[in-house]
Amino acid sequence: MPRxxxxxxxxxxxxxxxxxxxxxxxxRDLKTEDGKVMFTxxxxxxxxxxxxxxxxxRLLIKMAEFKATDFEExxxxxxxxxxxxxxxxxxxxxxxxxxxxxxxxxxxxxQSIVKKAxxxxxxxxxNRTMFSETGPVYKIEIALLKDVAxxxxxxxxxxxxxxxYGETRGEAPLRETLAAALVRLSRWDPSRILADxxxxxxxxxxxxxxxGSNTAPGLKRTFVAETWPTMPKKIWEAMRDEAAGKIVSxxxxxxxxxxxxxxxxxxxxxxxxxxxxxxxxxxxxxIIEFSSKKKYGxxxxxxxxxxxxxxxxxxxxxxxAMGEVFSKLDTWSFFILTSHPEFQxxxxxxxxxxxxxxxxxxxxxFYQYFGSLPKKQNKDI
Ligand SMILES: C[S@@+](CC[C@H](N)C(=O)[O-])C[C@H]1O[C@@H](n2cnc3c(N)ncnc32)[C@H](O)[C@@H]1O
Numbered sequence: 360m361p362r363x364x365x366x367x368x369x370x371x372x373x374x375x376x377x378x379x380x381x382x383x384x385x386x387r388d389l390k391t392e393d394g395k396v397m398f399t400x401x402x403x404x405x406x407x408x409x410x411x412x413x414x415x416x417r418l419l420i421k422m423a424e425f426k427a428t429d430f431e432e433x434x435x436x437x438x439x440x441x442x443x444x445x446x447x448x449x450x451x452x453x454x455x456x457x458x459x460x461x462x463x464x465x466x467x468x469x470q471s472i473v474k475k476a477x478x479x480x481x482x483x484x485x486n487r488t489m490f491s492e493t494g495p496v497y498k499i500e501i502a503l504l505k506d507v508a509x510x511x512x513x514x515x516x517x518x519x520x521x522x523x524y525g526e527t528r529g530e531a532p533l534r535e536t537l538a539a540a541l542v543r544l545s546r547w548d549p550s551r552i553l554a555d556x557x558x559x560x561x562x563x564x565x566x567x568x569x570x571g572s573n574t575a576p577g578l579k580r581t582f583v584a585e586t587w588p589t590m591p592k593k594i595w596e597a598m599r600d601e602a603a604g605k606i607v608s609x610x611x612x613x614x615x616x617x618x619x620x621x622x623x624x625x626x627x628x629x630x631x632x633x634x635x636x637x638x639x640x641x642x643x644x645x646i647i648e649f650s651s652k653k654k655y656g657x658x659x660x661x662x663x664x665x666x667x668x669x670x671x672x673x674x675x676x677x678x679x680a681m682g683e684v685f686s687k688l689d690t691w692s693f694f695i696l697t698s699h700p701e702f703q704x705x706x707x708x709x710x711x712x713x714x715x716x717x718x719x720x721x722x723x724x725f726y727q728y729f730g731s732l733p734k735k736q737n738k739d740i
Pocket of ligand 1: 531532533534556559616618619644645647661663664
């Protein structure tokens with residue numbers, strides 16, 4: 360089986376979360392850079408990582424990396440790649456690009472040079488002049504950063520946030536990959552209660568249920584690399600069977616509520632599509648009615664920021680209400696993602712820790728208020 364240099368791309372700020380996911384999957388040779396984690400693997404790893412990575416955006420194969428300060432260097436670098444090892448005679452070669460702080464700044468020109476080079480390499484190998492491009496799709500990306508060209512091929516197709524359950528979304532839904540990252544960063548485990556009292560379309564609760572039941576997030580979707588003749592179908596079948604066998608059924612207490620009946624219905628529908636509706640208790644209620652007699656719970660939530668959703672005044676009033684309601688839950692931990700610069704002031708307390716994260720292009724902070732943890736039972740006593 361050929362080995363590849365693989366890149367799991369992710370939102371800025373989530374590199375260490377994706378690296379920890381990869382470590383749990385058994386990968387050790389990890390290298391982290393802004394927005395990506397690099398490692399090596401074969402076809403089996405491509406299938407496994409696409410199915411299991413919860414917080415990465417895509418999985419790419421790195422085909423080449425070289426210095427390119429003019430079009431000739433770019434052409435020669437792209438021509439030197441053994442494209443025929445991946446792309447069949449009828450493959451669709453779709454080239455996209457980006458350029459940051461590089462002499463080659465015209466992205467359309469870079470894209471057409473790389474396309475020319477790929478076709479030229481294919482012409483030489485297959486000994487023909489025209490290609491029908493009617494077969495499987497290969498999304499090639501040329502990324503220039505400070506005059507270094509990196510050429511990749513996408514193995515995922517749709518972004519990995521597309522799990523296949525979120526067809527109905529609220530006005531400001533969280534990406535599934537970010538929701539999963541918030542759950543991982545909270546260090547919640549299924550023995551504790553988890554609640555999202557501003558659940559919108561339910562993404563945080565659904566991702567928590569998938570994590571708690573050890574369900575591979577990609578189990579309900581397909582990936583572009585499945586259509587490639589180089590990747591035997593049996594690999595995907597084996598990885599899917601393995602993932603299905605790893606789902607655990609365990610009691611969990613996950614609560615999701617929202618005051619808006621329309622988004623609340625979407626949350627229920629999404630959970631049904633994700634096959635986790637039985638793991639989540641959905642309630643339509645305003646945050647002021649949120650309470651619990653139980654201890655050591657964990658709130659993970661994404662309130663309106665007062666930008667896309669909610670006015671400045673209503674948002675600040677909501678943050679005050681959250682502060683009051685949560686202060687009654689003295690053993691609980693709270694994790695709140697917002698871009699509002701004065702969240703802590705209105706909420707009423709300073710976070711134990713905060714972390715810069717991006718919700719799409721919006722710079723946010725993930726405010727972490729750590730409560731106490733249940734004492735571990737000592738079986739010897
Ligand atoms: C940013 S959205 C949450 C999006 C959600 N994370 C998702 O993935 O769809 C914020 C949610 O807070 C809800 N909300 C705002 N004020 C509320 C209140 N006082 N009580 C309960 N829900 C409220 C809104 O209806 C909205 O669905």
